[in-house]
Amino acid sequence: MSGRARTAAAPGPGVFRAFLRRDFREAVTYKFSFISSVTGILLSSATFYFVAKLVPRGSPSLGPFGGDYFSFAVVGVAFAGLLGMFQEGLSAVVRGAQLSGTLEALLVTPVAVPAILFGSSLYSLIFQVVRTVIHLAVAAAFFGLAFGRVNVAGVLAVGLLTVLCFLSVGVLSASFILVYKTGNPFSWIMGTVSGLLGGVVFPVSLLPPWIRWISSLLPVTYSLDGMRKSLLASAPFAEVLPDVAALAVFVAVLLPLSLAVFRLAVRKAKRDGTLSHF
Amino acid sequence: MNATPAILAESLVKRYPVFRGFRELVRRPFDRRTVTALDGLDLRVEKGRVFCLLGPNGAGKTTLIKILATLVLPDGGRAAVDGRDVAREPGPAKRAVGYAVGEERSFYWRLTGRQNLEFFGALYGLRGAARDLRIAEVLRLVGLDGAADLRFNSYSTGMRQMLAFARALLADASILLVDEPTRSLDPLAADRIRTFLRGELAGRQGRTILWATHDLGEAADHADDIAVISRGRIRLHGPASSLAGGSRAVLREAYEQAVGESEKEP
Numbered sequence: 001m002s003g004r005a006r007t008a009a010a011p012g013p014g015v016f017r018a019f020l021r022r023d024f025r026e027a028v029t030y031k032f033s034f035i036s037s038v039t040g041i042l043l044s045s046a047t048f049y050f051v052a053k054l055v056p057r058g059s060p061s062l063g064p065f066g067g068d069y070f071s072f073a074v075v076g077v078a079f080a081g082l083l084g085m086f087q088e089g090l091s092a093v094v095r096g097a098q099l100s101g102t103l104e105a106l107l108v109t110p111v112a113v114p115a116i117l118f119g120s121s122l123y124s125l126i127f128q129v130v131r132t133v134i135h136l137a138v139a140a141a142f143f144g145l146a147f148g149r150v151n152v153a154g155v156l157a158v159g160l161l162t163v164l165c166f167l168s169v170g171v172l173s174a175s176f177i178l179v180y181k182t183g184n185p186f187s188w189i190m191g192t193v194s195g196l197l198g199g200v201v202f203p204v205s206l207l208p209p210w211i212r213w214i215s216s217l218l219p220v221t222y223s224l225d226g227m228r229k230s231l232l233a234s235a236p237f238a239e240v241l242p243d244v245a246a247l248a249v250f251v252a253v254l255l256p257l258s259l260a261v262f263r264l265a266v267r268k269a270k271r272d273g274t275l276s277h278f
Numbered sequence: 279m280n281a282t283p284a285i286l287a288e289s290l291v292k293r294y295p296v297f298r299g300f301r302e303l304v305r306r307p308f309d310r311r312t313v314t315a316l317d318g319l320d321l322r323v324e325k326g327r328v329f330c331l332l333g334p335n336g337a338g339k340t341t342l343i344k345i346l347a348t349l350v351l352p353d354g355g356r357a358a359v360d361g362r363d364v365a366r367e368p369g370p371a372k373r374a375v376g377y378a379v380g381e382e383r384s385f386y387w388r389l390t391g392r393q394n395l396e397f398f399g400a401l402y403g404l405r406g407a408a409r410d411l412r413i414a415e416v417l418r419l420v421g422l423d424g425a426a427d428l429r430f431n432s433y434s435t436g437m438r439q440m441l442a443f444a445r446a447l448l449a450d451a452s453i454l455l456v457d458e459p460t461r462s463l464d465p466l467a468a469d470r471i472r473t474f475l476r477g478e479l480a481g482r483q484g485r486t487i488l489w490a491t492h493d494l495g496e497a498a499d500h501a502d503d504i505a506v507i508s509r510g511r512i513r514l515h516g517p518a519s520s521l522a523g524g525s526r527a528v529l530r531e532a533y534e535q536a537v538g539e540s541e542k543e544p
Contacts, residue, residue: 018400022386022393029388101383105445108347108377109401110369270351273294273315273341 015111016119023123041135042142048073048201049143061203066232070139071146075228076200078135083220085128086166087190091173093120098181107275113266114259117174147231154230154240161247162223166190168254169219175258175265178275194220222246282361284453284486285323285346291354292316292341292510315341317510318355323488323503325452328480330501330518331490334537338510339490343455346488347377359453375453376446384442385430391441392417392426395448402449416444419478421470436467443474453486454479460496468496476500498522498529506533508540 027033052070055062065072097103097120106116139145173186194200197207198220204212215221226243229235269275293312302309316338323329331339344350345357348368357364360374385394392413399409417423420440425433433441439459446454456475460468479485480502491497497504497518504521506514513536514521522529 014400014403014405018397022389022397025393026386026388102386104349104379105377105384105398106401107349108372108375109398110372110403110449111401267351270349271353273292273344273350275349 015115016122019119020123020126023120027123027127037131038134038138041131041138044077045074045135045139045143048077061205064233064235065203065228066146066148066234068146068232070143071232072203072228073201074136074139074143074145075231076224078132078139079224079227080195080198080200080220081135082128082132083162083166083194083223084191085124086163087169088173088184088187089121089124089128090117090167090170091177091184091187092124093117094174094177095181098177103275114171114262117171117262121170148234151230151235151237151240153237154226154235154244157237157244158223158226158230158240158247161244161251162219162227164251164255165219165223165247168251168258171258171262172254175262178262178265178269179272190218190220194218197221199224219247219250222250282325283322284325284327285321285329285357285359285488287319287321287342287345287355287357289355290316290319290321290342290345290352290357292338292345292350292352314510316345316352319507319511321505321512321515323486325486326480326484327502328476328487328489328500329503329505330497331488331505331507332492332494332497332533333507335492337507339507340457342507343377343457343488343490346371347375347455348372373449374451375455376449376451378442378446378454378456378459385438387431388429390427390429391422391433391437391444394430394441395426395444398445399448404448412448412450413444416447419447420444420474434467436463436470439463439467439471440474443471443479447479451485453488456487456489458491459489460491460493472496472500494522494529494533495526498526504529506536508537509543511540513537513540 048070052068052073055069057069058067059069062069062072094103094117097106106120107113109116111119136145140147169186169190173184176184176186193214197204197211197215198218199215200220204215204221204225207215222243226240226247229240229243266275292315294315296311296313298309298311315336319338319342321342331342333339341350342357345352346359346364348364348371351365359371362371362374364371386397389397395413395416396409399413404412413426414423417426420443422437422440422444425437430438430441443454443459454475459471459475463471475487475489480487489497489501501518501522504514504516504518505512514532521532
């Protein structure tokens with residue numbers, strides 16, 4: 001029982017197309033899910049539209065983000081939903097396959113486990129990106145979301161690093177679910193705590209200093225800060241650079257860590273014989 | 279006798295950790311109690327044989343099959359399929375076996391039988407026209423060509439089991455791992471599956487079948503070789519002709535003796 005295992009070959013694009021086709025075919029059998037999703041976007045945008053009327057335009061804490069609370073909140077909520085999907089999508093896939101009973105059937109195929117994990121969540125990730133775009137478009141068309149002069153390089157840099165960062169958190173969550181099945185602590189830390197301290201619906205600068213330092217430990221703070229500056233405040237790339245640098249550090253630490261932890265989790269679950277338990 | 283057997287297990291050991299409650303974890307945090315599923319199991323299955331694995335519940339049959347399918351890692355010894363070590367070469371080992379799990383929850387219920395096979399076919403590297411041809415072939419083989427475009431959730435239990443065989447055959451693996459394929463089936467559906475495994479897959483196509491079952495008649499009538507596993511070890515092993523002589527009663531006597539003796543061990 002020694003020596004390094006020879007794993008499966010890297011999957012081709014056909015494998016990922018197959019996952020997308022499978023999930024699309026399943027999704028169209030649930031006819032009302034898309035309609036309820038768009039309705040949710042409209043209701044959320046309307047809620048913040050009216051809440052924004054309570055916040056005077058040009059509030060000092062909103063200054064770095066264009067000064068409009070509605071735009072600030074909509075970008076925060078839309079991207080927080082996207083980031084939540086990235087960080088929880090992978091663990092949801094593992095949990096779903098454990099519960100539905102398909103995990104073993106997937107794991108006996110020659111496709112490598114990380115590719116199965118990524119392929120299984122691909123449709124949800126793409127769907128959530130589309131949902132975010134729709135969210136911003138609806139908010140702009142019907143509620144007056146005010147984009148600035150969009151810094152495309154900033155959006156791309158912050159977006160790419162954010163995806164890698166939150167996918168890494170997602171891989172950590174999936175590893176936990178693979179071994180312990182429920183009670184994912186990463187989801188709680190990154191979801192609940194980030195919602196309060198990450199600047200989703202109010203600027204981090206409003207937090208008292210004794211708690212504000214926690215925000216600086218959360219990647220969501222830099223993702224939302226960089227994205228708002230790039231989308232709403234016409235900020236040049238140099239102004240977004242501190243956010244880009246912070247996200248790059250998170251990615252450099254979390255990406256290799258999450259892949260190593262995932263390998264250990266798969267090995268432990270196979271060793272304990274609990275790979276498909278739920 | 280072939281040089282490389284289809285399936286080989288040597289001194290195979292598997293111990294599962296025992297679930298402990300919170301109080302137990304606090305009292306004895308470093309206590310790692312285990313339950314032994316396989317206790318130095320040795321097994322050799324030659325190519326092209328139908329090998330029935332009998333044994334009481336908890337004897338280790340499913341653990342052995344899951345190790346061979348690379349779903350569980352052994353704690354000691356080694357196991358190989360078609361000469362590929364399942365722990366060290368899981369990729370090639372997966373390609374050598376078809377795992378016909380009877381678990382109906384292993385399919386996507388809202389997709390049709392064909393759509394399920396298209397998905398799993400892509401994971402086995404099948405593409406385009408070759409994939410469609412292979413799917414049509416396996417569907418015809420298992421008798422589901424007329425029901426291929428019905429949703430899986432409308433299939434009967436027997437049809438679901440047949441679709442599991444179709445999926446296991448997609449990759450054209452020479453070894454099939456089959457765990458209680460006739461469980462929960464009516465007598466006629468069970469007979470169809472036995473005839474399909476024995477006559478078509480083993481007889482006509484020459485595949486090796488490792489077939490775990492509780493049904494002594496099934497083993498007596500359809501196996502080339504039979505092994506009885508109990509408490510994690512093979513207790514009895516030989517050609518079906520000598521162990522059963524085509525009779526369930528003879529096999530039952532040998533089975534009871536083998537299991538009974540194993541249970542007397544400390």
